Structures are given as structure tokens and as C-alpha cells.
Amino acid sequence: MHLTGNYPEWWNGYRYHEPVNVWVASMSREATRDILQKKYYLGDDSSGMIGLIPQNIILSKSYGGGVSHFIDTVYIKHTSGGTSTLSFKSFDQGLEKFQGTQRHIIHLDEEPSRELYIECMMRTTATEKDFYGMILLSMVPLKGTTDMVLHFTDNDRIAGVPKDGRCFVGGTWDEVTHLTDDVKKDLISSMLPHEIEARTKGIPVVGTGKVFTMAEVDFLIAPKEIPNHWGLVYGVDPAATSPGVWGVVLLAHDRDEDIVYVIKDYKMSNLSLSAHAKNIKGMLPFGYHNTITGLIDPAGAGENQETKVQTTYALRVDHDLLLSKANKVNNAKEITINKIRERIHKGKFKMFYSVEKGLKKGCYNLLEEWRMYSRDEEGVIFKKNDHCLDALFYALRGLNMAVSTEELRWSKHQTRQVGNLY
Numbered sequence: 001m002h003l004t005g006n007y008p009e010w011w012n013g014y015r016y017h018e019p020v021n022v023w024v025a026s027m028s029r030e031a032t033r034d035i036l037q038k039k040y041y042l043g044d045d046s047s048g049m050i051g052l053i054p055q056n057i058i059l060s061k062s063y064g065g066g067v068s069h070f071i072d073t074v075y076i077k078h079t080s081g082g083t084s085t086l087s088f089k090s091f092d093q094g095l096e097k098f099q100g101t102q103r104h105i106i107h108l109d110e111e112p113s114r115e116l117y118i119e120c121m122m123r124t125t126a127t128e129k130d131f132y133g134m135i136l137l138s139m140v141p142l143k144g145t146t147d148m149v150l151h152f153t154d155n156d157r158i159a160g161v162p163k164d165g166r167c168f169v170g171g172t173w174d175e176v177t178h179l180t181d182d183v184k185k186d187l188i189s190s191m192l193p194h195e196i197e198a199r200t201k202g203i204p205v206v207g208t209g210k211v212f213t214m215a216e217v218d219f220l221i222a223p224k225e226i227p228n229h230w231g232l233v234y235g236v237d238p239a240a241t242s243p244g245v246w247g248v249v250l251l252a253h254d255r256d257e258d259i260v261y262v263i264k265d266y267k268m269s270n271l272s273l274s275a276h277a278k279n280i281k282g283m284l285p286f287g288y289h290n291t292i293t294g295l296i297d298p299a300g301a302g303e304n305q306e307t308k309v310q311t312t313y314a315l316r317v318d319h320d321l322l323l324s325k326a327n328k329v330n331n332a333k334e335i336t337i338n339k340i341r342e343r344i345h346k347g348k349f350k351m352f353y354s355v356e357k358g359l360k361k362g363c364y365n366l367l368e369e370w371r372m373y374s375r376d377e378e379g380v381i382f383k384k385n386d387h388c389l390d391a392l393f394y395a396l397r398g399l400n401m402a403v404s405t406e407e408l409r410w411s412k413h414q415t416r417q418v419g420n421l422y
Contacts, residue, residue, distance in 0.1 A: 002105055003086055004057060005079035014132060019082035020104035023123070025089040027110050029067040032090045036109055037071055041086065059083060095119050104133055111139040114147050141204030142195065149204050154384065158245060158267055159368060170368060173200045174355035203371045211337060211373040211381060214344045223352040223362045226252045226263060231402025234283070235326065235395030236296040237387045238276070238311045245269040246276050247387025248294075249366055250283050251395045253402045260343060260399065262351040265388050267365035273311065277319035291408050295326040295398035297390065324401065326394035333381070336393045366392060 001007050002016050024041065026032040038044035042058075043051030057077040064072035074086040089097055091112055098119045106120045117135070124133025141149050152168040159170050173179055179187075188196055197203040231253040238246050248266040253259075264283050268276065281289040296312055315321045343349035352362035366388040373389060375381050 003053065003076050003078070003084045005084075014134070016104065016132070018080055019078040019084040021102070022084065022086045022105045022107070023089055023098075023103050023120075024086065024107040025091060025098075025109070025112075027090065028092050029070055029088075029090040031109075032088050033067060033070045036107075037088060042071065042074065053086075091116060098123065102131070102133070104131075105136065106134075107136040107138070109138050111137070111141070111143060111146065111148055117148060117151075140199055141202065142198050144204050146204070153372075157385075158269060158365075161269065163269075170202045172202060172355070175358045175360075177358065197371070201371055210371075211375060212340075212370055214341065218347075219344050219349050219351050220353045220367075221350050222354040223263070226261065227254075228406040229404050230254050230261075231399075231404050232284070232288075232292050233395050233398050233402040234280075234292070234294045235391035235393065235398070236280070236294050236315075236323070237390040237394070238297060239269070239387075240299065243270045245387050246271075247365070247389070247391040248280055248283065249363070249388055249391040249395055251392075251399070251402065253399055255402075257348075259348050259350060260396070262349075262363050262366065262392065264352070265363040265366040265391075267388050273314055274319070277315055277321060280315075280321065281319075285405050288405060288408060290320045290322050292322065292403060293398060293401040294321060294323045295394040295401070296323045297394065298325045298328050324398065327397045332397065333393055336396050339396065363388075 001011065002020055003022060005016060005019075007015055024032070024036050026036055038047070038051075039049055041051050041053055043049045043055075053074070053076060059075040059077055061071050061075070062073045063070065071088055073088070076084045076086060078084045091108075091110075095115060098116060101123070102125075103120075103123045106124055108117070108120065112120070117137075120135055124135055126133060137148075137152075139148075143149075152166055157163050157166075157168065159168060161167065173184055184200075188200065191199065232250065233253070234248060234250040236246070236248050246266070246268055249262060250264040252261040252263050254261065266279055266283055268279065271279075280294070284292055296315075312323055312325070316323050340349055351367065353364060353367050354361050369385055369387070369389045372385060373381070
């Protein structure tokens with residue numbers, strides 16, 4: 001749509017009103033031809049593959065690159081009346097081929113070297129008024145937690161939320177609707193263990209080992225209505241600074257079967273304390289925000305580094321949330337992790353998550369952190385991107401405080417009856 005200027009009505013991102021100059025590149029010229037040209041942008045008549053760019057607005061093509069049927073440049077009619085240019089390249093051509101002229105958009109398919117990425121940044125940097133440049137990366141993190149992966153995922157970044165001019169969006173095979181279960185099984189059977197998670201879930205190999213190695217099929221279930229007699233309790237991991245990331249997780253406890261269900265999560269940044277409080281209330285059954293207990297990071301009792309407001313105090317007094325400090329004794333995190341493992345092994349821990357028609361439902365923020373949670377070479381857990389996980393740990397430690405809406409309604413009814421006697 002950037003190349004053509006033909007944007008759908010729902011598009012709320014940046015719009016180019018003039019023709020654009022675009023580069024796209026993959027690892028090799030053969031990969032660029034077979035994937036980016038034939039399966040993505042231009043299509044392939046011989047296989048019936050339809051490209052993103054309609055044939056009737058392609059004005060002309062030039063061939064080159066030293067590879068058979070490799071298209072060098074495509075000239076595309078823009079809605080403004082001008083002509084956009086789409087040029088194809090490959091990483092193996094070297095940095096020199098990515099030097100020189102300015103480009104509006106560069107799409108790199110698969111992970112580039114840091115040097116190549118920086119060179120592309122230079123090409124998309126504004127050197128004139130009203131110029132807007134962007135780089136798009138579509139990559140499978142097969143090389144692990146590289147500098148390029150960290151460039152987009154570190155510093156408390158949330159998937160889909162731009163920060164410092166960068167944004168990442170994770171993708172899984174669950175969202176690839178054209179892959180059947182049989183095709184997925186055939187593909188997975190030929191992969192190495194570390195490739196499976198990188199290719200099917202977009203999880204890079206991190207540290208010396210993942211913390212949670214249990215099969216997701218053993219605990220992930222589709223979201224469903226929960227009975228009124230199940231106990232509810234939630235955990236809160238607030239940020240120490242106003243624009244920081246908050247994580248909240250709501251649990252439901254089936255006390256008859258002793259099964260814990262992780263039913264909702266919340267992860268946001270750049271909001272006021274009042275906005276976070278409103279969103280937390282929205283996670284809870286209406287009218288029960290001051291009777292269902294939340295376990296909060298003990299550090300939340302301290303002052304916000306910027307506003308100097310005591311977070312827990314403000315949530316309790318100004319926003320009427322029922323909060324208690326979470327137990328944060330030595331080794332509490334490791335103890336809780338071991339209890340989660342034990343529960344999953346016994347079928348006593350379930351997490352709501354599903355993907356329907358490409359739309360994620362349930363605890364996708366928590367699951368994203370869960371999949372990346374890992375240890376360093378000394379076995380110490382990396383302390384980053386764990387806001388929902390910490391909230392989960394706090395809530396689990398307060399499971400004995402879980403209370404059901406059925407119990408609360410009965411309690412209110414009894415209070416009213418007693419009051420009527422007087």
C-alpha cells in the first residue's frame with residue numbers, strides 16, 4: 001500500500017502521499033527471487049501465486065543480478081499520478097550495494113548483520129524536510145538472542161507498542177491459517193529442538209536454558225466462562241516510574257479440584273496511575289474491585305521515582321482497590337516456579353490462551369514472557385521482560401486469599417440482614 005498509495009480505510013499508520021523508493025532484500029538473490037518476488041510482492045504466474053502488487057499497476061520491470069529470472073527493479077503506478085520504484089537486493093551482495101541513495105522504506109527478510117542494519121538506517125534517515133523513512137524486518141530468530149533481537153525486545157518493550165522509534169510484533173504458527181496440522185507435524189519432524197520454538201513461536205534461544213520447559217499443550221486451554229464459586233485473586237507488578245511497564249494477572253481457583261486457572265492478564269506502559277487502576281478494575285467482576293484481593297510487589301509501597309506518590313497507598317485509598325503486599329522472601333520465586341511445574345505435571349495449572357482467525361485471546365502477554373523466561377550461564381534468571389510473570393508469582397503466593405463472587409454476594413446479603421435488625 002505504501003508503494004501504490006492505495007490505503008484501506010482502517011489504516012491508521014503513516015501514509016505516503018507521493019511515490020516512494022523501496023528496497024527489499026533477503027539472504028541471497030535466489031531467496032529474494034523465490035520468496036520476496038514470487039511469493040510476496042509480485043507473484044508467480046507459473047504456480048498461480050498472486051502477489052501483493054496488482055499486475056495492472058506495474059508499469060515496467062528490469063532484470064539483472066546475475067541470477068536467472070531475477071527482477072532488479074519494478075516501476076509501480078502511484079495514486080498521486082507518479083511512479084514508485086521497488087528494487088530487489090540480497091545480503092550477500094555486500095554493504096557496498098546498500099550505500100548511497102536515500103530510501104523511504106527498506107524491507108529486510110531474515111536477520112541481517114548489525115552492520116547491514118545500520119547501513120539501511122542511514123539510507124532511511126531524513127536529509128530533507130518532510131521525509132519519513134522506515135525499516136521493516138521479518139525474521140525467524142534462529143541465531144538466538146543476538147544484538148539485533150535485543151535491539152527490538154529489550155528495555156521493557158511490549159509487543160505492538162512503539163518505543164524509541166522501534167516496535168516488534170511476535171508471530172506463531174497458530175496465526176498462520178494456511179498451514180494445516182498435518183503440514184505442521186511434517187515440518188516439525190525435520191527440525192532440531194531449538195529450531196522448533198524459533199520457527200513455530202518466534203522464540204530465540206536465550207541463556208543456557210529456559211525456565212519453563214513444559215509442553216504448552218499440557219496447560220494452555222481456550223478461554224471459557226468460570227463458575228461463580230471459584231475463588232479469585234490477582235497479582236500486580238507496578239512500575240517504579242510513571243511511563244514504566246505494569247503487569248497484572250488474574251487467577252481463578254477451582255478449590256474442589258485444586259486447579260489454578262490463569263484467566264486474564266494486563267500489560268501496559270505510558271499510563272497514569274489512575275488509568276492503570278481503572279484497567280485493573282475492568283479485569284475484575286463489576287463491583288467487586290474492593291473485595292477481591294490483589295497481591296502487589298512490596299516495592300510498590302515505596303514512592304514512584306518521578307511522582308513521589310506511594311503506589312500501593314494511592315491504589316488503596318484513592319482507587320479503592322483491596323491490596324496486600326506479596327510475600328517476597330528469599331528463594332520465593334524459585335519455590336513458586338517449582339510449584340507451577342508440579343501443578344502442570346499433575347494437571348492442576350491451566351492458562352487461558354487461543355488464536356481464532358489470527359486474533360489472540362486470553363493471556364498472550366503472560367505467555368510471551370513465559371516463552372522467553374531463561375537463565376544465564378550461572379543459572380540465574382534474567383531479570384527482564386517479566387512483569388506479568390512477577391504478577392503471576394505474587395498471585396500464586398496469595399492463593400489462600402482467593403474469594404468467589406458467590407461468597408461475596410452471600411456475605412453482603414448477611415450484612416444487610418443483620419443491619420435490618422437494628
